[in-house]
Amino acid sequence: xxxxxxxxxxxxxxxxxxxxxxxxxxxxxxxxxxxxxxxxxxxxxxxxxxxxxxxxxxxxxxxxxxxxxxxxxxxxxxxxxxxxxxxxxxxxxxxxxxxxxxxxxxxxxxxxxxxxxxxxxxxxxxxxxxxxxxxxxxxxxxxxxxxxxxxxxxxxxxxxxxxxxxxxxxxxxxxxxxxxxxxxxxxxxxxxx
Amino acid sequence: xxxxxxxxxxxxxxxxxxxxxxxxxxxxxxxxxxxxxxxxxxxxxxxxxxxxxxxxxxxxxxxxxxxxxxxxxxxxxxxxxxxxxxxxxxxxxxxxxxxxxxxxxxxxxxxxxxxxxxxxxxxxxxxxxxxxxxxxxxxxxxxxxxxxxxxxxxxxxxxxxxxxxxxxxxxxxxxxxxxxxxxxxxxxxxxxxxxxxxxxxxxxxxxxxxxxxxxxxxxxxxxxxxxxxxxxxxxxxxxxxxxxxxxxxxxxxxxxxxxxxxxxxxxxxxxxxxxxxxxxxxxxxxxxxxxxxxxxxxxxxxxxxxxxxxxxxxxxxxxxxxxxxxxxxxx
Numbered sequence: 150x151x152x153x154x155x156x157x158x159x160x161x162x163x164x165x166x167x168x169x170x171x172x173x174x175x176x177x178x179x180x181x182x183x184x185x186x187x188x189x190x191x192x193x194x195x196x197x198x199x200x201x202x203x204x205x206x207x208x209x210x211x212x213x214x215x216x217x218x219x220x221x222x223x224x225x226x227x228x229x230x231x232x233x234x235x236x237x238x239x240x241x242x243x244x245x246x247x248x249x250x251x252x253x254x255x256x257x258x259x260x261x262x263x264x265x266x267x268x269x270x271x272x273x274x275x276x277x278x279x280x281x282x283x284x285x286x287x288x289x290x291x292x293x294x295x296x297x298x299x300x301x302x303x304x305x306x307x308x309x310x311x312x313x314x315x316x317x318x319x320x321x322x323x324x325x326x327x328x329x330x331x332x333x334x335x336x337x338x339x340x341x342x
Numbered sequence: 343x344x345x346x347x348x349x350x351x352x353x354x355x356x357x358x359x360x361x362x363x364x365x366x367x368x369x370x371x372x373x374x375x376x377x378x379x380x381x382x383x384x385x386x387x388x389x390x391x392x393x394x395x396x397x398x399x400x401x402x403x404x405x406x407x408x409x410x411x412x413x414x415x416x417x418x419x420x421x422x423x424x425x426x427x428x429x430x431x432x433x434x435x436x437x438x439x440x441x442x443x444x445x446x447x448x449x450x451x452x453x454x455x456x457x458x459x460x461x462x463x464x465x466x467x468x469x470x471x472x473x474x475x476x477x478x479x480x481x482x483x484x485x486x487x488x489x490x491x492x493x494x495x496x497x498x499x500x501x502x503x504x505x506x507x508x509x510x511x512x513x514x515x516x517x518x519x520x521x522x523x524x525x526x527x528x529x530x531x532x533x534x535x536x537x538x539x540x541x542x543x544x545x546x547x548x549x550x551x552x553x554x555x556x557x558x559x560x561x562x563x564x565x566x567x568x569x570x571x572x573x574x575x576x577x578x579x580x581x582x583x584x585x586x587x588x589x590x591x592x593x594x595x596x597x598x599x600x601x602x603x604x605x606x607x608x609x610x611x612x613x614x615x616x617x618x619x620x621x622x623x624x625x626x627x628x629x630x631x632x633x634x635x636x637x638x639x640x641x642x643x644x645x646x647x648x649x650x651x652x653x654x655x656x657x658x659x660x661x662x663x664x665x666x667x668x669x670x671x672x673x
Binding site: 172173175176178179180183201202204205207208211212215216219277278281282285296297299300301303305306321324325328329331332335336 | 359360361362364365366369370372373377379396397399400401403404405407408409411412413414415416417418473474476478480482
């Protein structure tokens with residue numbers, strides 16, 4: 150006796166089902182899409198003259214990937230993501246009109262390696278720590294200090310403010326800076342196993 | 343930097359392009375949620391509304407996952423490691439620079455911080471809700487209805503405290519950092535496993551689906567421990583550990599709530615009612631002892647009070663009465 154109609158009908162039921170699905174997409178996005186950021190950034194830089202727009206390009210790719218996955222989960226994340234990236238780039242080239250249309254054909258052939266377990270899948274605790282440490286070293290000094298004081302020494306914002314002799318908003322500003330730079334170091338510049 | 347200088351600099355910084363501006367806002371919201379001492383339900387609602395926009399959500403997820411991962415840095419916190427610690431890290435120049443600089447002043451503070459609260463994060467579900475928590479090590483924890491779970495980790499262990507309810511753990515094994523669950527005074531140590539922990543009125547039920555795990559009871563004068571093999575359930579009550587064994591294939595039903603359904607096989611109406619009551623504000627009440635013992639097989643949605651009453655009426659010809667949030671079943 151299977152009855153799912155009741156789960157669909159009840160408003161609360163439907164909402165909680167949708168929440169689960171979204172939590173699954175969120176988890177998938179973090180686990181499988183974000184580790185492709187380095188490869189995506191590289192792909193963008195090879196095919197677009199203005200490397201400064203990488204963040205906007207990534208955001209566009211992620212948005213399309215996320216929205217498409219919300220409708221149907223892809224079988225191969227990697228080729229799914231790169232197909233979307235490729236199409237977006239082709240659109241951009243067409244819209245820019247600066248580049249002759251032939252350039253579209255010259256876009257780096259969509260050469261997507263087969264799905265292999267990414268470095269993430271093999272990550273063990275110690276590799277992750279080494280990677281974090283290396284990423285932390287790339288941060289601007291004040292951001293790095295605020296980050297270390299919080300994450301390593303476990304200080305609160307107020308305590309960090311005292312230690313660094315700045316205001317509390319100064320601390321969150323540095324942490325903000327640090328968090329974004331760390332994301333670029335961890336995802337954007339590639340994670341070597 | 344003064345607060346004002348920070349604000350001015352923030353304005354210049356935001357001119358970097360739409361994606362960058364969104365990242366800055368996302369980072370601000372993450373910091374507020376994670377660090378603000380007066381974070382409340384209202385702030386959470388406001389954040390949830392902001393996250394409804396997928397573009398915001400993506401920027402948030404990306405940075406929030408980094409903040410989570412940065413939590414691992416806690417491992418560098420200067421404190422004495424046990425002799426069984428794994429091979430030393432190959433190099434940690436930066437971290438040591440910080441540690442050395444801060445060591446003198448922070449030594450006492452750090453150790454007291456560490457022993458007081460290794461920053462627990464709390465997850466809670468309301469009646470009828472469920473939540474899947476994915477950890478950065480690839481482990482997942484599904485939290486069932488009306489449950490509270492706290493998580494924390496340091497260099498030597500990953501720890502979970504089930505304060506209420508039920509959780510299904512699928513743990514990625516890491517010999518250097520065991521996963522330890524505490525619930526109702528008992529401790530479960532995973533050895534690379536899938537297992538369910540469920541708190542009942544006066545006992546704790548632990549079911550192992552895959553792998554190996556060890557359960558220890560503490561709190562009472564006598565310390566007991568037992569190892570679980572797949573298919574085994576241990577019911578731990580004050581002073582006693584009771585084991586039962588079922589075929590692993592049957593255990594799928596134990597986690598069917600993850601799909602939003604409950605599977606009953608040869609269950610009494612009383613059992614089914616008790617189970618459904620965990621998920622619903624409206625409670626089933628079986629008024630007749632004879633009725634309570636009737637047995638049936640069914641798959642019922644976790645919010646399926648109506649399915650249940652339909653079975654009661656159509657299969658068993660019982661009477662249903664609704665009164666003050668209760669559904670009374672009788673002959």
